[in-house]
Amino acid sequence: MSSRDENANEKTSPADSHDRLVTWALALAQLVSWGSVYYSFSLLVVPMEQTMGWSRTATNAALSMGLLVSGFAAYPIGRWIDHGLGRRVMVVGSVIAAAMLLLWAGAQSLTLLVVAWIGLGISMAATFYDPVFAVVTHRYPRSFRTKITLITLVAGFASTVFIPLTQFLVGSVGWRASLVVLGALNLIICLPIHVLAIRSSRADVGSRPNNGAVKLANDAATRRALRTPTFWALAVCFTAYYATFAALTFHLVPLMVERGVSNAVLVTTMALIGPAQVAARAVWFTFGRMAHVSTVGIIVVTLFPLSTIVLICAGHSAALLWLFALCYGAANGMMTILRGTIVQDLMWTEGYGAVSGMLSFPSNVAKGIAPIAAASIWSFTHGYVAVEWTVFLVSILSAIAFFVAVRVSRHTATRVA
Secondary structure, eight states: OOHHHHHHHHHHSOOOHHHHHHHHHHHHHHHHHIIIIITTHHHHHHHHHHHHOOOHHHHHHHHHHHHHHHHHHHHHHHHHHHTTOHHHHHHHHHHHHHHHHHHHHTOOSHHHHHHHHHHHHHHHHHHSHHHHHHHHHHHOTTTHHHHHHHHHHHHTTHHHHHHHHHHHHHHHHHHHHHHHHHHHHIIIIIHHHHHHHSOOHHHHHHTSTTHHHHHHHHHHHHHHHTTOHHHHHHHHHHHHHHHHHHHHHHHHHHHHHHHTOOHHHHHHHHHHHHHHHHHHHHHHHHHGGGSOHHHHHHHHHHHHHHHHHHHHHHTTOHHHHHHHHHHHHHHHHHHHHHHHHHHHHHTOSTTHHHHHHHHHHHHHHHHHHHHHHHHHHHHHHTSSHHHHHHHHHHHHHHHHHHHHHHHHHHHHHHHHO
């Protein structure tokens, strides 16, 4: 179904108040999950290293291990969601997130830090965008695009809310107590939302006629994806993109510190990323639905390398750093929606959870490798210049792969027609 058809259906059959409440609740849970686990690391790493005497490479190795585990967990988790276990997956994920943040808070050795991040990798695979997108796609097949956009609009504030919050907590109570607070938020906010907002496993499975046939269809769609050139082009695109995104996300603060950027400019730069993400998603929500998703995608994959060039040229200029933050945030904001909807538009919706999980596997592996790879390049070259240029070149590869995916998909559609 096209986005225009979906919009028409939404006008004639708007979601009831319960469905809207569910969508807003899931959006809030995404904001807390991303903010407490993903965006907190870059602000905790420096005080943690100063307290424990750990190296930048060692701390990023723990993070990388978690991201690698997240990649390996993506496919089975997506498949479980396809089979109606979305609620169970996301509830367990929230519990694991809280437990691992508390373990991290008490870590006295690198071994415990690595163990904590292995657990956080599982929680990320079970609570971040991919699982909630799969849950929403299956539950709302006629309106998933609008709901995914709304979820990403709210969750886009994760960095805006949690970067200042985490920095305040670190300055007030230290990095260990900050992690206790972040873990508690997962139990207080995310856990009850996932329990109450997601349909129970039994209800979800029981509501499907001939559930065995649905499983067979999902599994067949998954195998078919592996024979589709569009899938592999998208895999290259997302893998290259998220490698660059992870490298910048976890090294942007140290990069600016190395340049001698003032604390006020640094915090403002980081805080601008969230509003830029939200603003870009709002623009997509308002105007992007009038264009094919692939057209908007071309803008997205072009904007990211442009933002990297701005960063390379910025030095410690506040204006250029803020321009970078706006472009970088806008690109990432729209990429999240693109990632959640392009598979359905260029391919199909059957087995979406598993197909999305297969796409996430190399992407998350790249996320795991990228921070430690960037740290290694930094250590070898004694600076972030080489890291920035590497990010730029890989982002160009991402853009080329997306162009190929669109071209191959259109050629296939024309041939089938």
